[in-house]
Each structure stands twice: as structure tokens, then as C-alpha cells.
Amino acid sequence: MSTDPRDDSTDADQGLSLHHITVRFGGLLALDDVSLRVAPGRIVGIIGPNGAGKTTLFNVICGFVPPQSGTLALDGKPFRPRPHHLNRHGIARTLQGVGQFSGMTVLENVLVGARSRRPETDAWEALERCGVAEHARALPGSLPYAKRKRVELARALAAKPRILMLDEPAGGLDADEIRWLADLIQGAETTVLLVEHHMELVMSVCDEILVLDFGKPIALGSPAEIRTNDQVAEAYLGAAA
Numbered sequence: 173m174s175t176d177p178r179d180d181s182t183d184a185d186q187g188l189s190l191h192h193i194t195v196r197f198g199g200l201l202a203l204d205d206v207s208l209r210v211a212p213g214r215i216v217g218i219i220g221p222n223g224a225g226k227t228t229l230f231n232v233i234c235g236f237v238p239p240q241s242g243t244l245a246l247d248g249k250p251f252r253p254r255p256h257h258l259n260r261h262g263i264a265r266t267l268q269g270v271g272q273f274s275g276m277t278v279l280e281n282v283l284v285g286a287r288s289r290r291p292e293t294d295a296w297e298a299l300e301r302c303g304v305a306e307h308a309r310a311l312p313g314s315l316p317y318a319k320r321k322r323v324e325l326a327r328a329l330a331a332k333p334r335i336l337m338l339d340e341p342a343g344g345l346d347a348d349e350i351r352w353l354a355d356l357i358q359g360a361e362t363t364v365l366l367v368e369h370h371m372e373l374v375m376s377v378c379d380e381i382l383v384l385d386f387g388k389p390i391a392l393g394s395p396a397e398i399r400t401n402d403q404v405a406e407a408y409l410g411a412a413a
């Protein structure tokens with residue numbers, strides 16, 4: 173806890189909080205009263221069947237989608253996210269799929285993410301960490317899909333974010349790549365928000381998991397708690413039927 177008497181925030185305020193977030197698209201309730209606290213250093217998973225509202229929740233945190241009601245807070249202070257200010261707040265995200273600029277090299281793409289006074293250093297460090305430094309001068313489109321996903325991760329990591337948001341990073345990857353990804357997430361030494369369908373990955377890396385179903389939060393707990401939650405099983409079986 174801070175010892176500065178002028179600072180009335182507490183450890184309990186640190187990190188990102190969502191309070192009663194509701195999002196409607198016309199008549200569709202995409203998020204229905206979702207609250208979540210993401211403490212610093214935690215790896216928090218967001219799961220749920222297709223259309224559950226996972227990407228919408230990310231879009232709210234990034235300021236792409238303004239909620240109809242509800243508030244966000246960062247370190248106990250009101251937070252009104254705007255996409256072009258995310259870097260300043262230390263938030264970086266990867267997009268579902270691969271989201272690179274096709275006319276720029278891998279290095280140039282990753283430099284877009286860097287924000288310190290030594291962007292080249294941060295970009296190269298991120299490329300090394302993601303094992304794609306050898307492709308720095310290539311165009312992303314010339315690389316296989318798994319490598320492009322790594323470039324997307326490098327772009328986010330180059331920002332040295334305090335909150336790293338990953339939207340389905342395992343999509344389309346094979347078992348070896350997913351193992352590599354799990355190691356990267358666990359070694360990221362930052363707060364991670366992970367939207368992912370690959371249950372083994374989610375269960376192995378997350379400290380905590382939020383389950384959405386048709387926009388509603390139906391469970392929040394440890395991987396063990398989520399694995400044995402009847403409502404969660406039902407939501408997934410319902411989606412598969």
C-alpha cells in the first residue's frame with residue numbers, strides 16, 4: 173500500500189476494473205452487466221461460446237465500443253479508454269487472426285507498437301523474444317501463418333505493456349506452437365487478458381477465468397473451479413448441440 177498520505181488509492185485499486193458493463197447492438201445484448209477486476213501481474217482468461225461477447229469486452233477496454241452503461245477504472249481512477257491513447261496507458265492488444273500492415277516489413281510493423289525513447293531496441297527485443305528476428309526484413313504476407321501470429325505478438329510486446337490483451341492467440345496454431353505460446357504468456361511478466369477457445373491453454377496458464385454466455389457472466393474462478401462448474405459445462409454443451 174502507498175505510504176503517501178495524499179494518495180488515497182490502495183493495493184485493492186491497482187489494475188483494471190470493469191463495473192457493470194452493458195453493451196447493446198440494436199436489440200442484441202452483447203454484454204449484460206459484466207464486472208471484472210484484473211489485478212497487476214495476473215493472467216485472466218475470458219472464455220465462452222462463439223458470440224458470447226468476448227471480443228466486445230476487449231473492444232470496450234480498448235475504447236472501440238463505448239458501453240451503454242457501466243464504468244472502467246485503472247488503478248482506482250476512472251478510465252475512459254480511447255484507442256489512440258491505449259499505448260499511453262500501457263495497454264497493448266493483438267487482434268483475432270493476424271493484423272499486420274502488408275506493405276511494411278516485419279520490423280516496421282513491430283516498430284509501430286514500440287513507444288519508448290528507444291523503439292528500435294524494444295522492437296528487436298520483441299522480435300527476438302518471439303523468435304522472428306530473422307524475418308525482420310520480410311513482408312508479413314510472405315511468412316507462414318504461425319510466424320505472422322508471432323509477429324503480431326511481437327508488435328504488442330514491443331510496447332512493453334503493463335496489460336497485454338490477446339484475442340484468440342492460439343487460433344490456427346499446432347500443438348508445438350501452442351506450447352511455445354503458453355511459455356511466452358507465463359513468462360511475459362505482465363498482466364495478461366486472454367480470450368481463447370483452446371481450453372488446455374486457458375486452463376494451464378490462467379490464474380482466473382471469466383465465463384460469458386450470451387453476454388452474461390456465468391462464472392468467475394480458478395481453472396479448477398471453472399472446470400467443474402455445471403453451468404459452464406451446460407453453456408458449452410448447449411453451444412455444441
Ligand SMILES: Nc1ncnc2c1ncn2[C@@H]1O[C@H](COP(=O)(O)OP(=O)(O)O)[C@@H](O)[C@H]1O
Nearest residue numbers: 197200202220221222223224225226227228229
Ligand atoms: N459491431 C457490432 N455490431 C453489431 N453486432 C455486433 C458487433 N460486434 C459484435 N456483435 C454481436 O455481438 C455478439 C458478441 O460478439 P463477439 O463479442 O464478437 O463474440 P465472441 O468474441 O465471444 O465470439 C455477437 O452476437 C455479434 O454478432
Ligand SMILES: [Mg+2]
Nearest residue numbers: 226227228268
Ligand atoms: Mg471473438
